[in-house]
Amino acid sequence: MNEMTKPPLTLLLAGPRGFCAGVDRAIQIVERSLEKFGAPVYVRHEIVHNRFVVESLEKKGAVFVEELDEVPVDAPVVFSAHGVPKSVPAEAERRKMVYLDATCPLVSKVHREAERHFAAGRLILLIGHAGHPEVIGTMGQLPDGAVRLIETVAEAETIELPADREIAYVTQTTLSVDDTAGIIAALRKRIPQLAAPKQEDICYATTNRQQAVKAIAARCEAILVIGAPNSSNSKRLVEVARVAGCPKAMLLQRADQMDWSFLDGVTRLGVTAGASAPDVLIEELIDACRQRFDVTVEEVITAEEDIHFKLPKALSA
Structure with missing residues (x-):
């Protein structure tokens, strides 16, 4: 299909979108732990709710487990960004384990x-x-x-x-x-x-991403939210889009899972990403759209984010 025959598609990119400071910090904690201790570093639960992120960290040497009893006592373990009950660090201390808490x-x-x-x-x-x-x-x-x-x-x-x-x-x-x-x-x-x-x-990132979706919803014929099905903030973005004036809204994990019939008759597509979805997944979707449409990209930014969280002292030295 050449450029002349591709149907036009305007992408309205909601901003802010994608990674928040808490997610960025949690991923850095796993990466720095791998640098400091060497592989494997164990992680209790998905560090953040995104398979791409989890699989990327697995390739670097992270091992994801459900509970502490799956972790060798002499191996470092990281707790996910979502937080853990007090019983979890208490058990780690009882077993004299090296642990790092990536709770946002x-x-x-x-x-x-x-x-x-x-x-x-x-x-x-x-x-x-x-x-x-x-x-x-x-x-x-x-x-x-x-x-x-x-x-x-x-x-x-x-x-x-x-x-x-x-x-x-x-x-x-x-x-x-x-x-x-x-x-x-x-x-x-x-x-x-x-x-x-x-x-x-409700954290600044959740609020900002919802406001950004509200700003584009009425201007779009459809909205795609890049995010995982177990990501609360991503699922909320789909709901917010529907309520705000774009009933045709859908959650999508990766561009290669896209059902392109969803865009039949669509000329203005809103795109955003949950707080645990990396920019590369948005770029994948834009590239996939360009293969099928004559794409124009418009960014709609409703807030600027400059928040950063410090790493644990054990890793910041």
Whole structure:
């Protein structure tokens, strides 16, 4: 197919998109650990939710496991960016293992908030998705029963709450900003004295990527979100796109998995990526589009990000 016969396609690239500071730091922790200790370095759970990233690190010598009992006691282990229950580092210390914690500092902030509320005697409501590693890690900071999970407005309206205790909420960092606001509003209606985080728990990267998608949604006939099916922030971007005016929105892991019939009749395609998806996957998609369309690229930037997180002291020397 030559250029003259290719149908036109305008790509609206949402910005910010792709890697956030927490993901970048977590990947650096694995890479620096490999440099310092040599391969293999074990990683408990996917370091971030992206198969391309995981497979790239495996090629460098990282070994991904589900639990600590799969790690030789004399091998270094890294904990994923999503955070872990306190029982995990406690077990590593009991076994005298070398471990590095790649938990995103913004997730750690939520952990500390939950601990402060617990110390003040409050019951903690965690707004989040059941089974997500971040939720498991946050609930695992405190004794069983100290934190109750809420996933929907309906649950916020009906959950049984003690009349004789102060109540606080914290949230998973990768939620839909608008959905979470609805849940918080439902809780406040029931609990006027509800204790809130000092700063928003939903992280800057999640918020910025959702705002960027909102900025392009009404201008697009379709939107592709590069990200993994187990990535909470990526799935939220698809939902946000649909609500914001582009019902034809889809999650895509890699360009080679694209069903090109999705773009039949589409002349304006929005493109973004979840916070754990590297730029190379966006470039792959643009190149694949260029093979089939006469592509024009327009970037729509709604925020600039210059946040960087320090590496653990053990690796920064």
